Amino acid sequence: MFSAFSPLGSPGVARQDILASLVVFLVALPLCVGVAVASGVPAELGLITGIVGGIVVGVMPGSALQVSGPAAGLTVLVFEAVREFGLGTLGAIVLATGVLQIALGLLRFGRWFRAISVAVVQGMLAGIGLVLILGQLYTMAGAEQPSSGLDKIAGLPGLAADIVDGGTILLSFCVGLGTIAVLVLWPKLPAAARAVPAPLAAVALATAGTLAGGADIATVQVQGLVDAVDLPGLDDLSALGGAAALGTVLAFTLIASAESLFSAAAVDRMHDGPRTHYDKELVAQGTGNAVCGVLGALPMTAVIVRSSANVRAGARTPLSRILHGVWLLLFAVALPGAIGVIPLAALAGVLVHAGCKLIPLGELAPLWREHRGELLVLAVTAVAIVTTNMFEGVLLGLLLAVVKSAWETSHVHVETRELTGGRVLVTLTGNATFLRLPRILETLEALPKDRPAELDLSAVRHLDHACRVALESWITRHNSDAEPDPARAAQPDPA
Template identity: 80%
Template sequence: MFSALKQPAVLRQDALASLVVFLVALPLCVGVAVASGVPAELGLITGIVGGLVVGALPGSTFQVSGPAAGLTVLVFEAVREFGLGMLGAIVLATGVLQLVLGLLKFGRWFRAISVSVVHGMLAGIGLVLIFGQLYTMAGVKQPRSGLDKIAGIPGLAVDIFTDSAALTAFAVGAGTIAVLVVWKKLPAKAQLVPAPLAAVALATAVTVLGGLDVANVEVRGLADAIQPPGLNDLTSLGGVAVLGTVIAFTLIASAETLFSAAAVDRMHDGPRTHYDKELLAQGVGNAVCGVLGALPMTAVIVRSSANVQAGAKTALSRILHGAWLLLFVVLLPQAIGVIPLAALAGVLVHAGCKLIPVKELAPLWREHRGEVVVLGVTAVAIVTTSMFEGVVLGILLAVVKTAWDTSKVQLDVRELTDGRMVATVVGNATFLRLPRILETLEALPQDRPIEIDLSGVRHLDHACRTALEGWAARHNAPGTEPVLMRHPEPEKAAV
């Protein structure tokens, strides 16, 4: 990174890339903060820390960190339940936990989380964002639960078409989405301006020049927005509900960061990400954000990909993007106050749509239908319950699915010339396959000598062994030779 200071060409390229990332990050930092129910400045503070602090730490060279749409729903729920004062304590605890996990070399293990769970998590977040921000686009207070948000859509539509103020605000948001969609189809020179910035700037210009009466972002000032956690907030971290939120923050932020790192590494030929160091860097960043009372951070794929595509050469580009954010907040804070909330809501509705893996569903259904079920259940659970419960349910379902897939067993019954019947079991005999095994065995006659051959079993769990022994002890009728069981060798059964 420091070598770039001695190479004018590299320094110039990194500076240009940092400006592109800054222009992408600016509207997203503000939008994520507003959607999370916190002052807009807190999103910018997280972006600044992500650039100046995390950007200077080892881990990933090109990945850019800041507030992410993926945590918006969880932050909103946490602020609503525990209050804004507790947000800093929760984010601080999240950072400390990430530091512990990084020191224990857990970074690589986050890649073991099922991709279907991650996609389901992002899809669930996307759906909640879409349905929630539709209300903000119309200037209407959104319902609390995901189900209420969905159920209230017909009533929202009525409000939009019967209330001129709601219709005006919704038109601004819809226009913002239209610009975001169309921008990618414009000539390459026009696309030098990031789509989110162009969409928000155009929406702001329309509302200002047209004198439209729409709600704008409230500006409090950087010093007033910073709220370090107090002693009471820190002592409240021992509560079960708060600990659950900290764990959810840690799991989702870390998983999103490390999955983003894997995606960014595929975009360039430079140094690969060191996952444990990146987790440590995220821990430091979140700890600093927690002390400042700001939003939690993750690595963000939109900003990271913009950084790579802009031709960044070193980590200097992501550090400079944080410096531009800081200068903007210090020199032009009032510029935030003219941004219409409906425009930011439109940006997040568009971001929510991009979180739903629509293109991957059809091929995934053809090849791995069970993965689609895990994805769908995770997404629906997040919408209907909460982020934490949905992710936990998705992980449990993925574990069960994996156990089911690996516990394949084959049971063959044959009759020998002397009338003896032999049932041969091959594969992994676990409790998940026990109903089928017992159903086949119980259909065997009770007045014939029977042998159960388990020598071909690679794994025999305790539940299955106990059930088979119980069946063998009681199956044959009195006067008939007892069922003979040939157990697998110990070392084979333990595989």
């Protein structure tokens, strides 16, 4: 790990890392608060997770430059967990998630997370993005969002009617739309203006506008960093014995680990420094989540937005991500009141924009042209998450990806050839599995019933049990019923 800090000995590296840490801090601040509010927990808990992600995970080996903290990708799952189990049990769930991640890292499972179908991960993020967008549209208008994805969709016409009626709801929604507009247009501004991160600029402008205009819209509720800490008790830990809680732990573990390790792979492509050690990174993420769980805070993942900002700002060592956690801690301690003037509609606008970026629109056309099966996996996963829940949607996507892979690798070719005596030689090549069994049997059963057959399986690379039993049953039944034609028996073998 200490080798990751060795570039600090070069002139100017420490200064560049300090500057990069300030950029990452400014990007992380509104996102930490926004993710917490959207998750239905106190805003300070998002800052605590960001602090732990910077200071605790930052000093651990794994990936030198990626930055961890609360992620929009877990917002929907956290919101559902808080609603079902309560805020206290959330800490126990996050703690169990961290312990499980540490165990998986020590058992060297980190590399295997890279084997998860990319289509499933993209579908998972797209589903999360859709649910996030649907939910935050209600928050932008200052309305209470329905619990399920289908209810959110069904309630949109009524929400639109309320917005058109005007009043405070229209004003709040316009603040959210203005925030989204700033986020979209900010990258098109001159470089000098873009030195300020877009999320910070959008939230700051929305806050300044509402304060100057005296707008009476909802703002973030502040209770203080220490008061927000909610250590899980024995009752909260005992709740982990239920099937629903264990399912949530598994969902947290799968999604947080996959998102972190996919982020690490993306960050590695952005710089020429040390590569990520995936097992160590999984242990680092687990340690961070265990600490967050003890503090009753939000779960964390590595976040590509903050990580890419860190690399683009010129960071060379883990010092930048550690310092970004320090700046978050100083802000939360010294200026907690500054959070309380931020309009909820502005944070909702930031998360609507983040939700849109989770949907891989640019990948849809290439997948349609070249890999329609992958597109089907992506779409089914996303729709399942919107219509059911996160855990069931991801499981359905993984199952569909496995079935698709098995189907594509089960290529088998059936060839028939006449031999002497009216016999027929049936040769199979490729992988004969139960998935291709209907096609194989259809070909075999089309052969003349009155001619004996022989099976040649020497060119079959894989023959599963179901296929073997079916073939043996067919050849026995077919030959017992067949009667050779004497006229054919007198003909020479074509071979």
